[in-house]
Amino acid sequence: METVLTHSDISVIQLAVTAVVLPFVAFLLNLFIVPRQSKLSGVLSGLAIGASLALSVFVFFEVWNQPALHVQQIWFTVGSTQIRLGIWLNNLSVLMLLLVSAIALPVHVYSIAYMKGDNHYTRYFAYLSLFCFAMLALVVVDNLLLLYAFWEMVGFASYLLIGFWFTREKAIQANKKAFLMNRIGDVALLTGIMLVYTHYDTFDIVTLFGDHSLATAAATATATKSVTIAGLCFLAGAVAKSAQFPLHTWLPDAMEGPTSVSALIHAATMVAAGIFLLGRVYPLFNTEVLTVIAIVGCFTAFMAATIALTQTDLKRILAYSTISQLGYMMMAMGIGAYSSALFHLATHAFFKCLLFLAAGVIIHEMQHLKRKHRLHIDAQNINNMGGLRKIMPVTFITCCVAALALIGFPLTAGCLSKDGILIQGFAWAEGKGWAYSIIPIGAVLTSLLTAFYIGRLMFKVFFGESGLEGISADSEPEAHEENPLLYLPMILLALGSLFPLFSLNPLKFESAWIVKGFADMVNKTESSGELVPFLISALSVCVVLIAYGVYVRQKLQWLKFKGVLFNMSYNQWYIDTFYNGIIVRAVVGLSRAASWFDTYVIDGIVKLIAGTGLVLSRISAWIDRYIIDGIIHSITYFVKQAGNFIRGFQTGRVQGYLFTMLIIVLALYILKTFI
Amino acid sequence: MSMLSDFMFISAGLFCIGIYIVLSKRNAIQILIGIELMINAAILNLVAFGKYDDLANSGQVFALFAIVLAAAAVAVALAIILNVYRQYKTIDPAKVERLKD
Amino acid sequence: MNFYFTYILVALGLFGFAAVFALFGIYAERKVSAFIQDRLGPTETGKYGSLQTIADIIKLIQKELIVPSAADKILFVLAPFIIFVSVYMGFAALPWAPGLVPAKLNIGLFYIFAIVSVEALGILMAGWGSNNKYSLLGAMRSVAQIISYEIPAGFAIISVVMITQTLNLQDIATQQGVLSGESSRFLGFIDVGQAGGILAWNIFRAPHLIVAFAIYFIASLAESNRAPFDIPEAESELVSGFHTEYTGLGFAFVFLAEYSMMFLVSMLGVILFLGAWNTPLPNIGPAHLADYTTGTVWGIIWIVLKSLLLVGVQMWIRWTLPRFRVDQLMNLCWKVLTPLALLCMLISGVWRLWLM
Amino acid sequence: MNINQVLFYVMGFTALASALIVAASKNLVRSVFMFFVTLFALAGLYVFALADFVAVTQIVIYVGGVLVLMLFAFMLSNKETLNSLQNKTGNKFIAINNMAALLAAGLFLVILVNAIIKARPDGIVWIQHAQRVNPPRTDNLGNIGVNLMTNYLLPFEVISIILMMALIGAVHLSRKEEHKL
């Protein structure tokens, strides 16, 4: 794959590398040089990511819809195998590069205000920069091993950030959970990489999945079993990282981290890494795997949407919404709507990030109220909110934009991407039998559920009266939303959630440039393509109106908030309970058994040996004491007596000895000389 | 005229004075001085003879060794004297009789 | 018998120099201390108080020599002279200019090192002879300090000797200038044998000799009992150490010895490290600055100037730094200076073998 | 009788006389300081034997080290002598209890002198040879150094080890810690 690179291409790659490395520099500076709680750290990280964004934009325009850029050098050599590493910039890479930095910048800006006064300000930004570095690096590297390394680093940064407030027990539990869940996926991913390596003898992504690649040929022609398994392994990795069923439960718990972190990592970027991974290795998947992907995605989307219906925690609702939307993307990948999946990834990043940032502001406000009135309430419970639109107009408006985008309301970015998925879904199911059409129908249902829960969220938070007794929010005289650093990013993201950023035609998803950038895997369709979006939009509006009726007007009381379905949704389909009850208990039981074995069987044998040794040594001690010591004592007795006898000759006076010696010398000399 | 025998007479005198000090004194440090005098008498002889050994300089070299050894001996001896003083509160070697507390 | 006469004249000349130096040294010290402390110092006796020391000496000479009744009289009276003579004898081997040295000794450096250590004995005599606990404590401290600091100083000196390969001070001096006739390399690389000047000085011949010089300088401060190593005469604890009981001429001699010692160690440092009587000006191309400024008179001027500079630094340090505590003093000597000096010696060996 | 010989006999006399005072003096401190004179005179004698390096070493080690060490030890330990310094008794050089020692030392001196006279050291063959073939040189410093590092390398190294052992032993012995004898 050695292509001749022109000078400008090399500079583009250098710029890309710079964009990747800048946050790392910020991380190192924050970690080692910048003093704790220094205001500098936020500015530093923000500047780094800002510069990265600028470079990414440049790189994007250089690479987008141009031939992919690729440089390599030898990393290390094992035997005759050369492992190369390098940078691969194709449409997918630069899109992700741009997306990550574009989302990260507003979050950084927001964080500067949001984390103000925290005791570990510098540490926060260090972690954030580390995450950005890992994520940016993840999207540009061309080597599976390196990709795995950065994959792990992303997970690790996420772990650090979830447990950022490490004094909270729940945060510790959440980050452990996230880490362990991710670990399952990571192991699967590593297995997948190994399988790919044994099969194709290379780690090089370009060789594997680029144009005219090995995998493309393999997937289409000879779909061996190992390739299928490798595909499933990659899927499992993506499932864990993107919080898909059945490994999704870490994501809601991950909301224990700072809200800005949730916005950046758990809504917009890191969870998208799974989708990105699927996109990177897409040629590897054969039909079976793709179907599995579609099923998993569809099911996750539906399940998460139903759970989101009943949750009361603001951030948890958004978390489940994220899971649901990621399921959407997953499903799109599975049905071959590659471009739409990525398109949705991009649009979703904007509006979900915005929703989280808004949630952060709202929670901030609630905590403020809580402190002010000395209440003991959960600041994140939406039942305690209400009527906030009057005191937080900017948040309200931006939130509305995001919610509409999430519903897929026309004129928003979400409408374009979501409709694309739905249309392609119907097209895919067409002519394959009724069973296949469950998937697009599930998607539509999910879409309606989405409309309902987001409507519920909006109405509970912004409309009606405050959930807090005796406190009317609008009687608060003081200024809210005072910090422009908080709402400026939100406004920017809200603008990004509207259609013009992605397409000039608000109704036709094919005209979006992201869709055009990727060669689609599904044939273009025209049947019912135009109808579906309008139908769904109309239905969505109806659903929103129902929600309005339920939560604002307090009508439609026949909707029960009890019952099996409600409980199932409220308790998140009992998945966590299941995990705790079955898997954890099984592991604990196994370890108890092992412990019993250790205590009684192994220790018993050891004690038996020890007892034998003890008896033997008692015997030898007796021999030692009476027989051997007896001999020695008798010898010493004789020596002692002899010594006592000789002792009398020794006075211990050196001078005496010397004198004696002198006398002897004199005597000898006299004898020798004169006699 | 050679002064070799003069050197030797001086050395003999110093040596005998050293012997007298060692034999007669009741103070460990003075005894040490006597020993040092004797060593110096020996060194004087070494040096005196070494004058005629131009090639190997054995006299001077061994005089140096002797000086160094004497210094080392003094260091150890004084340490012992100090220790003895701490134990017995005297430095008269004749009074140090008890071997054990 | 004429040369005996010369010997006596030289000895008298050195004594005269020591006395005159002490005279102006004391005056300079008082002035320096005064200026450092924003005072004026002596101003009344003579112009700018320049005759103050002479007045003090006249006063000291007039004073009665008091010997404490409980003192060991012989030791008490002898001690100041032994202290002074040991320092004074050290001057015998110091070269002043090319070809101008009171006694040409093969082992001049070793001789100075040995004879100066006799000073410790004099101090012990003074301390014991005074029969005064402050004197004895001061003497013990002083001797312990001198003996301890002789070790790093000795090692620093040896690292020079290993480079120069001689104990003859005149040879060491000659090697560091244009008169050496052999190549001498700046930092072991650039040949400055012909150019001479400051770059040919020992301190620049091998970089580690800069460290050795620092060690020697610190140790020499301690050996002459100067601040910050003046715990033997710590006024706040021991009145004034071993010379508490001295008056009149005895005190004058102790003082004379202290200032002579200052000059001696400075001059030795200059000879060993700072080019002795060599000019700092190098030959640059056609401008033979080094050749112009080398000679007997120039030599004396240079060496006195450099030594006075070092003496000035000693004074400056004395009036800046606070006194060390005993444990800090010994820590510095044994845990810092001695290992560093050993390291210097090691590097000297390697340097000699591989780089010269 | 040139000035060198005069100086030599003066030195020798000083050495012997000061050594006698060391032996005779009741005042220990003075006798130690007198010992210093003896050592200095001995150093002078070494110079006459053309061993100036040994002479200087003698001063460094004995005067600078050994004597000071002795004085230190004395001042640290000897309270009795400190007291006896105050009430000086008469200078009894010839006392009854020292007669035996004096006699032994005197007899030994007689024997030594006798032996030296008999041996006639100036007539020893190799010394006469050496005087004829290569008369003694004064600048033998470099030669000593070379010899130390070649002929006498083994004793040199051994002595350094012994010195180190002695120092460690001395330090160990004089530590303040309590240790059983």
Added chain:
Amino acid sequence: MAKSGAIGLKTVFGGLFLTLKHLFASKKRRVMDSVKSDNYFTEQNRGTNTIQYPSQQLPVPEVGRYQLFVEMDDCIVCDLCAKICPVDCIDIEAIKATEAIGQTSDGTTKRLYAAKFDIDMAKCMYCGLCTVVCPTECITMTNQYDKSVQELDLLTYKFSEMDPALAEEKRRLFDEQQAEKQAAKLAAMKKKENGE
């Protein structure tokens, strides 16, 4: 170890350069400025601080409270200052005059002679109470502060100009007047007795 060494070196050189700065700043001499001057204290941080006293003097405020001075013409010898003095350094001996002997500058009539008005400045503690109680403000503190003398006695300042002979004369006169009065009184009594 290395860190403490670095700190040591840093502080040593810091100190050395500080003293060097002072050493070379010594050319500048202190300006003899009054306390009132604005840069009185900044002046002390520059150059040498020594005041070579006899030839240089700091200006002293006119209202300085140093040496006591008595304007004898205004003194009415009331003895208040001697009574209030906490250290008893004022010693006054008064002689009653036979008639009013004059007026002070503020118009008070003087009726006593001061045979002795000594102030022992060696004892004085400069509290200034005497100046406060003086009814005619004749005792004041001046800004003279240099009172170096050869003998201690010279620190006792005598303000009374009356010589002993004159004092004796005035005493005698007063005694005579008293005696006359006594005599007259006796005569009057006798007369009364006789008259009764």
